[in-house]
Amino acid sequence: MALSETEVARWSRQLLLPGMGEASQELLRGARVRVTGGGLATAPAIYYLAAAGVGTIWIEDSDPVTPGCGAGFALGPEDEGRAKGAALVEFGRWASGFLAADPYRAGSRPTALVVCGSSLDVSRAIADEARLLRLPHVVADVDGQGGAVTTVPVGSPCYSCGSRPGLGAAPTAEGGAAMGALAALELVLLLTGASTEPRARRIEVFRGTPLVRATARQAGCACAGPAAAGLAP
Amino acid sequence: MIPAVHLDLRAHACPITWVKARIALSRLAPGEVLELLLRDGEARENIPRSAEEEGHEVLRLAPAPEEGPGAWRAWLARGASGEVPSWP
Ligand SMILES: [Zn+2]
Numbered sequence: 001m002a003l004s005e006t007e008v009a010r011w012s013r014q015l016l017l018p019g020m021g022e023a024s025q026e027l028l029r030g031a032r033v034r035v036t037g038g039g040l041a042t043a044p045a046i047y048y049l050a051a052a053g054v055g056t057i058w059i060e061d062s063d064p065v066t067p068g069c070g071a072g073f074a075l076g077p078e079d080e081g082r083a084k085g086a087a088l089v090e091f092g093r094w095a096s097g098f099l100a101a102d103p104y105r106a107g108s109r110p111t112a113l114v115v116c117g118s119s120l121d122v123s124r125a126i127a128d129e130a131r132l133l134r135l136p137h138v139v140a141d142v143d144g145q146g147g148a149v150t151t152v153p154v155g156s157p158c159y160s161c162g163s164r165p166g167l168g169a170a171p172t173a174e175g176g177a178a179m180g181a182l183a184a185l186e187l188v189l190l191l192t193g194a195s196t197e198p199r200a201r202r203i204e205v206f207r208g209t210p211l212v213r214a215t216a217r218q219a220g221c222a223c224a225g226p227a228a229a230g231l232a233p
Numbered sequence: 234m235i236p237a238v239h240l241d242l243r244a245h246a247c248p249i250t251w252v253k254a255r256i257a258l259s260r261l262a263p264g265e266v267l268e269l270l271l272r273d274g275e276a277r278e279n280i281p282r283s284a285e286e287e288g289h290e291v292l293r294l295a296p297a298p299e300e301g302p303g304a305w306r307a308w309l310a311r312g313a314s315g316e317v318p319s320w321p
Binding site for chain 2 (some may be wrong): 022023
């Protein structure tokens with residue numbers, strides 16, 4: 001369905017970007033993105049997905065809002081004690097009147113995931129679930145004031161294959177904001193087909209310097225199985 | 234040659250003028266013509282140039298006094314490429 005007058009007005013600047021147009025904006029509007037993992041990149045990722053015109057975001061975060069929980073980007077002291085997922089749903093609705101934001105419910109069928117794990121183990125587990133469900137996903141690792149974002153198109157080297165140890169520094173809100181924004185951008189490029197090769201890639205941002213490299217499959221990884229070759233049902 | 238679509242952009246300002254023209258062009262088949270009514274000034278100067286930069290052809294650009302003071306008419310033919318230009 002074509003964009004409405006109000007949608008054209010709302011996304012006018014983005015509609016002028018190279019690689020973007022009415023068709024890409026429609027793809028974003030039709031996307032259903034599950035944002036999950038409970039890490040510091042969550043709120044910024046929600047904000048930038050909403051600002052890009054993603055139509056539906058399902059948020060999964062069962063922790064309560066606490067001081068220093070990293071939701072300061074989105075939430076204030078008045079939210080402390082509330083369920084973070086519900087508060088972030090409200091934040092998403094505030095970020096864009098065009099967005100349907102809701103808590104993620106088991107059995108929902110997202111078209112893509114943004115994984116903002118509170119630890120690498122959490123991210124690995126969710127990313128593996130996304131791989132098995134054959135859903136494109138982007139993983140944000142926050143590491144100190146930077147971190148890394150791994151983009152995993154369907155059938156490409158998995159997050160475990162693509163990631164490698166970083167500095168191992170304590171995550172900061174600044175790192176969360178940067179990696180959340182970058183993860184949202186990577187997913188927008190992936191969903192609209194506007195990203196350039198290599199699409200399966202990892203962007204590392206340490207000490208302010210970004211490094212982009214194609215991800216490669218590790219020998220013996222489960223992601224090299226029939227699902228990766230597109231042979232699974 | 235008959236324009237396939239007419240669009241009166243005189244009530245709009247930059248960048249909505251070019252956004253709307255660009256979307257209208259993207260909905261046409263290559264070679265089909267979009268007719269625009271523009272205000273003199275920014276829209277008259279920028280829209281034909283932006284269209285040419287994206288591979289469309291400006292067939293005609295002329296004052297259209299019968300449409301009111303300061304009105305201009307542009308005919309743009311959709312370029313051969315079916316794609317929105319991508320990142321370099
Ligand atoms: Zn793998």
